[in-house]
Amino acid sequence: MAGLDLSILPQQLVNGLLLGSIYALIALGYTMVYGVLRLINFAHGEVFMLGAYAALFTSWALGFGPESRGQPPQSSALYLVIMLLVSMGACALIGALIELLAYRPMRNQPRIASLITAIGVSLFIQYAGGLFLPQSPPPAISEAVSPYRGVMTAVLKPPPADLAATIDEIRAREQAAKSLAEAAKAENKPEAKGLEEEYRSIQRDLRAKVGEADSQTVRITVPHGQLIMLVTTLVLMAVLRHIVLKTKTGRAMRAVSHDFDSAALMGVNVGRVVTLTFIIGSALAGAGAMMYATVLRTPLSPFLGVTPGIKAFVAAVLGGIGNIPGAVLGGLLMGVVETLVVWAGFSGFKDAVAFVVLIIVLLFRPGGLLGSSKVEKV
Amino acid sequence: MKFWVVRLVSLAVAFGFAFGADAWIAGSMPSAYRLAVLAGLFVTLAVSLNLINGITGQFSIGHAAFYMVGAYTTGFVSNQFYAQQPLGQPMWLIAMALLGAAASAVAGLVVGLPSLRLRGDYLAIVTLGFGEILRIVTQNISQIGGSYGMNVKPFGGPVQTLWVVLLLAFLCVSICRNLLKTAHGLPFVAVRDDEVASSAMGVRVSSVKVTAFVIGSAFAGAAGAMLAHAETFISPDMFRMDVSFIILTMVVLGGTGSITGSVVAAVVLFGIPEYLRTLQDPITKLPLAVPGQALLGSLVAVGLTVWGLREVSRRVHGNVQNRAVAYGGTLLGGAVVAWLFSVVFGLIPQIAALKFDVNMLRMVIFALTLIVLMLLRPQGIFGHHEFSWRWLGGLLGRRPREATA
Numbered sequence: 001m002a003g004l005d006l007s008i009l010p011q012q013l014v015n016g017l018l019l020g021s022i023y024a025l026i027a028l029g030y031t032m033v034y035g036v037l038r039l040i041n042f043a044h045g046e047v048f049m050l051g052a053y054a055a056l057f058t059s060w061a062l063g064f065g066p067e068s069r070g071q072p073p074q075s076s077a078l079y080l081v082i083m084l085l086v087s088m089g090a091c092a093l094i095g096a097l098i099e100l101l102a103y104r105p106m107r108n109q110p111r112i113a114s115l116i117t118a119i120g121v122s123l124f125i126q127y128a129g130g131l132f133l134p135q136s137p138p139p140a141i142s143e144a145v146s147p148y149r150g151v152m153t154a155v156l157k158p159p160p161a162d163l164a165a166t167i168d169e170i171r172a173r174e175q176a177a178k179s180l181a182e183a184a185k186a187e188n189k190p191e192a193k194g195l196e197e198e199y200r201s202i203q204r205d206l207r208a209k210v211g212e213a214d215s216q217t218v219r220i221t222v223p224h225g226q227l228i229m230l231v232t233t234l235v236l237m238a239v240l241r242h243i244v245l246k247t248k249t250g251r252a253m254r255a256v257s258h259d260f261d262s263a264a265l266m267g268v269n270v271g272r273v274v275t276l277t278f279i280i281g282s283a284l285a286g287a288g289a290m291m292y293a294t295v296l297r298t299p300l301s302p303f304l305g306v307t308p309g310i311k312a313f314v315a316a317v318l319g320g321i322g323n324i325p326g327a328v329l330g331g332l333l334m335g336v337v338e339t340l341v342v343w344a345g346f347s348g349f350k351d352a353v354a355f356v357v358l359i360i361v362l363l364f365r366p367g368g369l370l371g372s373s374k375v376e377k378v
Numbered sequence: 379m380k381f382w383v384v385r386l387v388s389l390a391v392a393f394g395f396a397f398g399a400d401a402w403i404a405g406s407m408p409s410a411y412r413l414a415v416l417a418g419l420f421v422t423l424a425v426s427l428n429l430i431n432g433i434t435g436q437f438s439i440g441h442a443a444f445y446m447v448g449a450y451t452t453g454f455v456s457n458q459f460y461a462q463q464p465l466g467q468p469m470w471l472i473a474m475a476l477l478g479a480a481a482s483a484v485a486g487l488v489v490g491l492p493s494l495r496l497r498g499d500y501l502a503i504v505t506l507g508f509g510e511i512l513r514i515v516t517q518n519i520s521q522i523g524g525s526y527g528m529n530v531k532p533f534g535g536p537v538q539t540l541w542v543v544l545l546l547a548f549l550c551v552s553i554c555r556n557l558l559k560t561a562h563g564l565p566f567v568a569v570r571d572d573e574v575a576s577s578a579m580g581v582r583v584s585s586v587k588v589t590a591f592v593i594g595s596a597f598a599g600a601a602g603a604m605l606a607h608a609e610t611f612i613s614p615d616m617f618r619m620d621v622s623f624i625i626l627t628m629v630v631l632g633g634t635g636s637i638t639g640s641v642v643a644a645v646v647l648f649g650i651p652e653y654l655r656t657l658q659d660p661i662t663k664l665p666l667a668v669p670g671q672a673l674l675g676s677l678v679a680v681g682l683t684v685w686g687l688r689e690v691s692r693r694v695h696g697n698v699q700n701r702a703v704a705y706g707g708t709l710l711g712g713a714v715v716a717w718l719f720s721v722v723f724g725l726i727p728q729i730a731a732l733k734f735d736v737n738m739l740r741m742v743i744f745a746l747t748l749i750v751l752m753l754l755r756p757q758g759i760f761g762h763h764e765f766s767w768r769w770l771g772g773l774l775g776r777r778p779r780e781a782t783a
Contacts, residue, residue, distance in 0.1 A: 117752045119748065126741075128745075352511045362500055362503075
């Protein structure tokens with residue numbers, strides 16, 4: 001383990017949190033559906049995939065089609081908002097449709113039957129998507145729209161003062177040598193070549209020193225796009241929290257999740273609550289998908305949803321499935337752990353570590369981190 | 379006395395069938411040989427998962443991992459040691475099946491001991507997780523080929539494995555069936571039906587669960603050993619979680635707990651995609667191409683027919699003829715709807731221009747079959763029933779004689 005570079009650790013942690021916020025968004029959908037129906041919605045990853053495609057097609061409709069690559073038309077942040085909303089809307093619709101067509105008829109059947117239906121729906125969307133949906137690079141909009149450009153840098157530990165001073169000194173010499181060399185070249189003097197070479201060698205020196213200083217600086221660089229992503233995620237989670245805790249619908253949701261049958265007896269319109277849960281969960285997945293495609297620039301394929309889907313599901317179980325804060329915590333943890341594993345040089349095991357963490361946690365807390373493991377009563 | 383006669387005759391029939399099928403398929407349709415081997419392996423896998431899922435009620439969805447452990451262990455051993463052993467090919471195959479079973483049993487024990495404390499969905503996700511971990515670890519070990527896979531060619535050419543595979547399937551089926559029918563199996567069923575009650579009655583719940591898990595894994599391992607030697611090439615990609623899902627689907631679709639169901643569902647579900655792969659256009663001899671309007675039309679029709687069949691099964695009661703007419707009418711209506719919609723869709727030029735290879739469609743059809751069967755028969759094809767001669771007689775309209783207790 002020679003290559004552990006501690007100076008990029010803070011950067012990796014931040015990257016992990018950013019990735020984790022997407023996992024958390026998807027995990028919320030899993031956990032909410034599980035909360036009300038006790039059903040592992042395996043098709044959730046496919047809803048996510050369709051959301052990414054909705055974002056892609058919207059970007060095409062806005063004029064960022066595959067043929068416009070190279071000279072992007074005028075664009076603004078409004079386009080991003082449109083894409084986000086379309087993606088969320090499309091996913092909400094698809095989620096509700098899946099619930100209506102595939103899960104509702106199975107409501108009174110054994111849970112394993114619903115689970116197999118979920119697997120069937122997931123396979124169906126994947127392979128039917130393979131027939132109709134194109135393999136595509138991520139939407140071109142992410143390269144063109146200004147809010148996504150640029151980075152934000154925070155320096156945690158500046159380079160040592162003497163090194164900085166040396167750099168300043170060399171930089172001054174470099175400037176001087178450069179102007180000398182240019183002047184000589186302009187006047188076609190015979191020593192121009194020598195001066196030019198001297199300038200180059202000072203430049204090389206400078207680069208080496210700057211590199212050295214870089215490796216001793218601890219800084220965090222976050223592209224603006226990822227900041228937008230994080231803020232959007234936080235806003236969506238706040239909205240979700242408000243819906244679940246403060247509104248009548250949210251209370252109905254919590255009641256159904258607590259006890260399905262009693263809630264129905266108490267006059268909660270259970271069917272409506274279930275549909276709403278699917279709509280909200282899928283819309284969150286749609287938002288995650290739009291950002292996954294544009295900000296993280298993931299190439300689109302009909303099988304895009306499988307890996308994030310399964311990881312988000314693991315995150316949901318990790319936090320305690322059915323528990324909303326747990327899903328967020330699990331998602332963030334999953335993102336951080338995954339990034340750290342890559343940082344430590346085990347990138348081949350990137351996809352396995354999610355499960356390792358899960359198994360370790362479940363062995364000690366069988367109900368997940370924030371979930372409660374119930375003692376079974378007779 | 380009668381018991382032993384029945385047993386010996388069954389054994390003889392099993393051996394006869396295994397060797398007979400091997401000779402017949404190898405002789406008359408060599409292209410089907412590989413399919414028969416794979417179908418036999420899927421039967422073994424489905425029945426062994428049924429022992430864990432259906433009979434003991436432990437929700438495991440990581441069966442492909444044990445399949446993989448068997449395949450890789452025996453593949454590696456075969457490559458290393460086949461040249462210097464005195465057994466000869468058939469005995470070596472059987473030895474490898476045993477080795478694969480042993481290796482996977484150990485893996486099953488390691489996975490099962492900690493995770494079987496968990497219940498329901500948590501157990502499911504942990505078994506899924508173990509499966510993925512094992513696969514990814516295999517992917518990262520370069521000595522066994524890493525993600526490129528490994529060649530298993532100890533015999534230097536194709537081998538006759540079908541009879542071993544069939545005997546393995548028979549063994550698996552008969553062990554599970556005998557467990558269900560004898561006192562040894564009662565604790566398994568008791569744990570499935572009510573864990574708390576059975577532990578109160580003195581069943582050692584944990585050891586029963588682990589036993590079921592280990593037996594199931596062992597059979598998967600033996601199947602893996604046969605896969606490695608029949609295919610002569612294995613790679614981690616052959617053991618993705620989709621495979622676990624498909625095995626689980628076979629169990630549930632056949633009817634959880636029904637061995638007959640698992641066998642039938644394994645053959646059918648394995649057969650559908652393979653059959654679709656071989657379909658050809660009668661004229662051009664190319665893989666069959668399905669026009670877009672036919673595909674969309676039949677999608678609509680399938681949806682409507684399923685809805686109709688569900689309505690019929692809810693509303694139409696009465697004698698067999700009434701019901702037969704209602705079901706038949708719905709199916710016929712479905713066919714008409716399919717035709718109508720394909721004509722309508724055919725008028726839209728964008729749709730009419732689409733053509734789909736049946737090869738690309740086969741997984742779509744597979745998934746649709748899953749959904750449709752689950753919607754129409756959530757308890758699985760066989761429910762929890764088993765095949766028996768009396769049941770067959772009842773189906774053919776003969777009234778069963780009163781069983782003498």
